[in-house]
Amino acid sequence: MAGIAGAGVLAMVVTACGTGSSDSGGSGDGEGADSGKGTSKPVALAVESTVREGTWTGSSATQRVKIAPKRLARGTAADLEDVNLDDDLKGRVPYYLTVGYTNTGSDAVTQPGPEGNFTVTLADGTPGTPVSLWNTNPLATGSGSGLPDDCDKGGPASVPPGGTATVCQLVMVPEGHEPATVAYSDETGGTLLWKVGDGKGDDDGLLAAGTTAESSWKDGTTKGGAVPIRVTPKSVRAGSLTDLSDYDLSDTSKNTVPWYVSIDYRNAGKEKLLPVMDDGVGLRSAGGRDVRPLPLLDLSFSASGEGEGIDQCRGSVPNTRLQPGSTLTLCGIYLLPKGDRPSMVSFQGEGTGVKPLRWRAG
Missing domain, CATH: 2.60.40 (Immunoglobulin-like)
Structure with missing residues (x-):
């Protein structure tokens, strides 16, 4: 089961019931894994983390926020073996993007979801696909899927003025490429960009500017x-x-x-x-x-x-x-x-x- 969730995709997580563990076979650190699946730790990438001012537009209002990436890590396809993904996402590589934000407005932000406005892009501007995971078993006592960085968990229900939150967004990126940019877009506040590494990514057949x-x-x-x-x-x-x-x-x-x-x-x-x-x-x-x-x-x-x-x-x-x-x-x-x-x-x-x-x- 999958559907459109904002600019991204909603995917179903298959979980165990009330056992404190997941059928996906571990959380990326190898603990609790008995099948060998998903035991590799995500590989952290250098990412710019300058805090920038922006906006987040929810269903009823636009809020001022200060926002920035905190961590970007590359996983493997094995991390999502127990997640029902759309066919066009299969074979892509999961990236775990942890972001932090502060509510700088005068009102509380209810049901915030600015992490869904983030994506990871390649050198040619090809965007990754943000994916929100839906745990099919709300009675499970443990993590919904064992994914790292709490990417199977939602953010806070509300953030008061001056309050902060740290959340994670799962982004699926075409296999075999190195991302160049973390991008945040809001219809009211424009676009914010942060470099991944040197910001150049890989060539992927791109010609140098000015080449005949x-x-x-x-x-x-x-x-x-x-x-x-x-x-x-x-x-x-x-x-x-x-x-x-x-x-x-x-x-x-x-x-x-x-x-x-x-x-x-x-x-x-x-x-x-x-x-x-x-x-x-x-x-x-x-x-x-x-x-x-x-x-x-x-x-x-x-x-x-x-x-x-x-x-x-x-x-x-x-x-x-x-x-x-x-x-x-x-x-x-x-x-x-x-x-x-x-x-x-x-x-x-x-x-x-x-x-x-x-x-x-x-």
Whole structure:
């Protein structure tokens, strides 16, 4: 049995009844394990622990909190042998994220759950999946599953003003990768980020920022197959929301920061191309978000030759083509919540068998 619990997943724990032990075979320290399952201690990773100010939005109110990771440890799949997980989580690696927070508001926080807003992300921004465990046997006297760091237990029912709590969040991360970031997101207070180790994670095929790579492109004007092109990310830079003051943004966009991604495209083929290669560009953030470019209706077409967009980020020039042997620069605008930042820039070319390109954002 599994379901959606906030941004994460709810999973069922199979427990013994009233024995003070769990069918999962131990708590990670080897005590009480008679089958050899789950006896390995989780491996602690270096994680930044700077306390930061943020918010947590519950069902009825938004509360101010100070919050930070305290410990991050990598477990093994054997830890969850007696947990009913969704199929898409099987084969992933459990990470135990212990966090502490203080209620800095003037009211008590009831049924708090800020740990559910945490995740662990990879170098390319791929987020782990937070999982909340549900003990199917409320009469069991011992730990629900024997998982380390009390990750099978809920947090306090209430935290008074000035009160503190320490809780644990279980996050499932794709196997074979080292996490780069611990991320906390709240719809009101934006995103908070902490480095895991040096904050770089593993490469996983990511190209260094600014590396030129081969791809191809095909549009409605090409007569044959896809045209070979060379793609080079030039810059990823933050702007200001005031840059977009002439546009009517949605309310959800008004607590964001625009990021400008500029990419050079060189036509290495023999046919002209429409300057719309930015349709293949994507961005993923350190907070685990996949972001598409902001569509802007530009009414400033003129004989000046300026491209679509805003002064800080110009795109294609209307009624032009990218000639063979020529290069053009296109710029896209991506909105991210305050505190978040780009992690990976991607480009999906056109043509048979063309593979996506992925670069570190910086």
